[in-house]
Amino acid sequence: MDREADVVYRYDGSFEGFLCCVFESVYAHEIPFAILPHSSPMATLFPEKLIETDPAKARRVDASLPKKLGKGARSCVAHAFLSGSEEKELLILRFLRLGYRVGPGVMFMAGHKDVAPVLALEKAVCGEAHLLTGFVRFQDYGDFLGGTITPKHYVLPLLRLHFCQRLPSEDFILYDATHGAALLWQKGKASYAQLDEAPPFPEISREEAAYQELWKRFYKTIAIAARENPALRRSLCPKRYWVNMTELKEEL
Amino acid sequence: MDLMEKLTILADSAKYDVACTSSGVDRGGAAGSIGSAVAPGCCHTFSADGRCVSLLKVLLTNVCAYDCAYCVNRRSNDLPRAAFTPRELAELTIQFYRRNYIEGLFLSSAVLISPDHTTELMIKALELLRNEYHFRGYIHAKAIPGADPALIHRLGLLADRLSVNIELPSAASLGRLAPDKKKAAILAPMSQIARARDENRQELTVYRSAPKFAPAGQSTQMIVGATPETDRQILKLTEGLYQKYQLKRVFYSAYIPVAQDSRLPALNTPPPLLREHRLYQADWLLRFYDFSADEILDDASPNFDPFLDPKCNWAIQHLDQFPVDVNRADKTMLLRVPGIGPKSAGRIVRARRQGALGLEELRRMGVVLKRAQYFICCRGFSGAAGFGRRSIAAALVDSGVFAAGAQQLSLFAPEFAPMLTAGRPGLEAAKEEAVSWIEKRM
Numbered sequence: 267m268d269r270e271a272d273v274v275y276r277y278d279g280s281f282e283g284f285l286c287c288v289f290e291s292v293y294a295h296e297i298p299f300a301i302l303p304h305s306s307p308m309a310t311l312f313p314e315k316l317i318e319t320d321p322a323k324a325r326r327v328d329a330s331l332p333k334k335l336g337k338g339a340r341s342c343v344a345h346a347f348l349s350g351s352e353e354k355e356l357l358i359l360r361f362l363r364l365g366y367r368v369g370p371g372v373m374f375m376a377g378h379k380d381v382a383p384v385l386a387l388e389k390a391v392c393g394e395a396h397l398l399t400g401f402v403r404f405q406d407y408g409d410f411l412g413g414t415i416t417p418k419h420y421v422l423p424l425l426r427l428h429f430c431q432r433l434p435s436e437d438f439i440l441y442d443a444t445h446g447a448a449l450l451w452q453k454g455k456a457s458y459a460q461l462d463e464a465p466p467f468p469e470i471s472r473e474e475a476a477y478q479e480l481w482k483r484f485y486k487t488i489a490i491a492a493r494e495n496p497a498l499r500r501s502l503c504p505k506r507y508w509v510n511m512t513e514l515k516e517e518l
Numbered sequence: 519m520d521l522m523e524k525l526t527i528l529a530d531s532a533k534y535d536v537a538c539t540s541s542g543v544d545r546g547g548a549a550g551s552i553g554s555a556v557a558p559g560c561c562h563t564f565s566a567d568g569r570c571v572s573l574l575k576v577l578l579t580n581v582c583a584y585d586c587a588y589c590v591n592r593r594s595n596d597l598p599r600a601a602f603t604p605r606e607l608a609e610l611t612i613q614f615y616r617r618n619y620i621e622g623l624f625l626s627s628a629v630l631i632s633p634d635h636t637t638e639l640m641i642k643a644l645e646l647l648r649n650e651y652h653f654r655g656y657i658h659a660k661a662i663p664g665a666d667p668a669l670i671h672r673l674g675l676l677a678d679r680l681s682v683n684i685e686l687p688s689a690a691s692l693g694r695l696a697p698d699k700k701k702a703a704i705l706a707p708m709s710q711i712a713r714a715r716d717e718n719r720q721e722l723t724v725y726r727s728a729p730k731f732a733p734a735g736q737s738t739q740m741i742v743g744a745t746p747e748t749d750r751q752i753l754k755l756t757e758g759l760y761q762k763y764q765l766k767r768v769f770y771s772a773y774i775p776v777a778q779d780s781r782l783p784a785l786n787t788p789p790p791l792l793r794e795h796r797l798y799q800a801d802w803l804l805r806f807y808d809f810s811a812d813e814i815l816d817d818a819s820p821n822f823d824p825f826l827d828p829k830c831n832w833a834i835q836h837l838d839q840f841p842v843d844v845n846r847a848d849k850t851m852l853l854r855v856p857g858i859g860p861k862s863a864g865r866i867v868r869a870r871r872q873g874a875l876g877l878e879e880l881r882r883m884g885v886v887l888k889r890a891q892y893f894i895c896c897r898g899f900s901g902a903a904g905f906g907r908r909s910i911a912a913a914l915v916d917s918g919v920f921a922a923g924a925q926q927l928s929l930f931a932p933e934f935a936p937m938l939t940a941g942r943p944g945l946e947a948a949k950e951e952a953v954s955w956i957e958k959r960m
C-alpha cells in the first residue's frame with residue numbers, strides 16, 4: 267500500500283511532465299500531498315520534490331496506459347488533463363494508481379471515489395469544447411477569419427479537428443485569451459502559438475459589419491415573445507460565453 | 519426590398535416551426551468544399567425563449583395560397599410578404615456558416631402558386647448550395663404535401679433531413695382548421711420518404727458511394743392546444759408515427775394564438791407550455807425508456823398529471839414492482855426507476871460487474887437519489903422502509919410546475935391558480951396541496 271507522503275511535486279506543467287510525476291509516485295510508493303506546476307504561486311509547508319521531465323520515462327508511462335488500464339483510459343486522462351482545475355493532477359494520479367491495481371475494469375467503475383472525479387473532469391472539458399464548437403464567432407478580416415474565446419479549460423486541441431475540417435479553404439486564427447494561446451490554420455496547415463496578448467486584429471469591413479447586423483436581426487426575430495424564458499437560455503448558454511458572441515454581447 | 523427586410527419577414531414567419539436540430543448525420547469536411555456535419559448536432563446559440571438555434575431557419579417565401587386558420591402566413595392574414603431568390607439564400611447561408619453562426623440551413627416555405635412550384639424553387643436553392651458552393655453542412659428541408667413524388671425525391675437527395683408537418687393531431691381538426699390540407703395528402707409524402715430511405719439503405723449496402731437520401735431521417739411536428747384532442751390521443755398518434763414511418767423525432771408546438779377566430783382559443787390564451795413539456799417527457803419515455811403509450815396514459819386518465827412527470831406517475835401507480843435491486847435488475851427495469859436515466863442505467867450495468875454497488879456509488883454515477891431511494895435496494899440499503907407515502911410524494915412532485923407560475927397551472931388544474939397568485943405562503947400551501955393530491959393517488 268502506498269503511503270500518503272508529506273511532499274509536494276513540482277513539474278513543468280506539460281502532459282509529459284505529469285507522466286513523469288506518475289512515474290515518480292509509482293517508484294517511490296507514495297501519493298504526494300499535491301502536484302503543482304512551476305507556474306503555480308501556491309506556497310506549501312511541505313518539502314518539494316522537483317520532477318524533471320524525462321521523455322523516456324514519460325513514454326513508458328504513456329505506453330502503460332492502454333496496456334494496463336484498457337483502451338479509453340489514455341484519451342480520458344488526456345482530456346481530463348486539459349482541465350483548468352488546480353487539483354487535476356492529484357485526481358488523475360489517484361485514478362491511475364487505482365487503475366494499475368485493478369486493471370482494465372477501472373474505466374467502468376464510474377461510482378468509485380477515485381474514478382468519478384476524473385470522469386467529471388473529462389466531462390467538463392469535453393462539454394466546454396462541445397459548447398464552443400457552436401459558440402465560437404469568427405469575424406471576416408478580408409484575408410482571414412479571426413475569433414476569440416475565453417474558456418475555463420484548455421480546449422483548443424479539441425477544437426482543432428472540428429474547425430480545420432469544417433473550413434478547409436479558409437485561413438483562421440482562434441485566440442484563447444484565458445490561456446494566452448492561439449490555433450492557427452493557414453493554407454491547410456494547423457499550428458499553435460503562445461501569445462502574451464491578443465493578436466492585433468484589424469478593423470472590420472463594412473461588409474462584415476453588415477453580416478453581423480443581419481445575424482443579430484435574425485437572432486432577435488427568431489425568438490417567440492410569448493415563450494420568453496431567460497432562465498432557460500442562461501442555463502443552456504451560460505453568460506460567461508456571451509462576451510464573445512456577436513448576438514449576445516450587447517445583452518450583457 | 520433589401521436583404522435585412524427580407525430576412526426579418528421570412529425568419530419571423532418561420533419562427534413557429536419547432537425543429538432546429540442538426541443531428542443524425544456524420545459527414546467530415548473535404549478539400550475544396552465548406553462545411554461538415556456531426557451526428558450529435560450542435561447548438562450555435564439560444565434565443566430569448568431558450569430554444570436552440572442551430573440552423574438558419576427561414577421560409578423561402580411567406581406568400582401562401584392556403585388559408586389555414588392556425589397559421590400566421592395564411593392567405594387572409596394582412597402581413598408583409600417577401601421571397602428570397604435561391605442565390606440570395608445560398609449566399610446568406612454560406613456567409614453565416616463561415617462565421618460559425620449556424621450549422622446549416624432549415625428551409626421551409628409557404629405554398630407559392632402550387633406545391634410543385636414551391637418545391638422546385640427550394641430544390642434550386644439547395645442545388646446552388648450543394649453543387650456550386652460545395653456546402654457539406656446540414657440541411658433540413660420541408661416537404662410540401664401535394665408536391666410531385668419525383669420532386670420530393672430530388673429534395674431528399676439534397677437535404678439531410680426531410681420533414682412533413684402533420685400540423686394537427688386528428689383528421690377532424692385538420693378538416694376544421696386547414697381545409698386546404700388533407701390527412702392523406704400529408705401522410706403520402708411521409709410514407710414515400712420512409713420507403714425511399716429503406717430502399718436507399720439497401721442500395722448503400724451494395725454501393726457505398728450511392729447518393730444518400732435524407733440520411734438524417736425525417737421528422738414531423740404538430741400543434742397542441744388549438745384543438746380538443748386528449749394527451750392520450752396525441753401520444754398514441756406519436757407512437758404510431760414512430761412505428762409506421764420510422765420518424766427520428768415528433769415535435770410538439772404549444773399553440774400561440776395568431777388569429778381571432780371562433781374555431782380557435784381566444785387571442786389572450788397563454789401557450790400550454792407545461793402540457794408541451796409533459797408531451798416531450800412522454801416522447802422521451804417512448805424513444806429511450808422502452809415505454810409504450812398505453813402504459814403512460816390510459817382511458818381512465820387520458821391526460822397528464824400536472825404535478826408529476828409521466829415516469830414518476832407510472833412508478834407510483836406500480837409500487838408493487840418496486841423496490842428494484844440495482845445489482846441484479848435488467849436494464850429495462852432500471853430505466854423505470856425515477857431518478858435513473860439511460861446514462862446512469864448504462865453505467866450501473868457496466869459498473870456492477872466490477873463489484874456490488876451501494877448508495878454512495880450510485881450517487882457518484884449520477885443517479886438522483888432524492889427520487890430513486892424510494893424505489894431501489896442495493897448494497898447496504900434494503901429499501902426505504904419506514905418512509906410514509908407523504909415523503910415519497912414530496913420527493914416526486916415536479917417543483918418546476920410552481921416555478922412556471924399560476925398561468926400554466928391554471929390550464930391544468932384551475933383550483934390551484936388562486937393559491938399561487940397569493941405570493942410565497944400561497945406557494946407553500948399549493949405545494950402541500952399537490953403533495954396531498956399525489957399521496958391520495960398512491
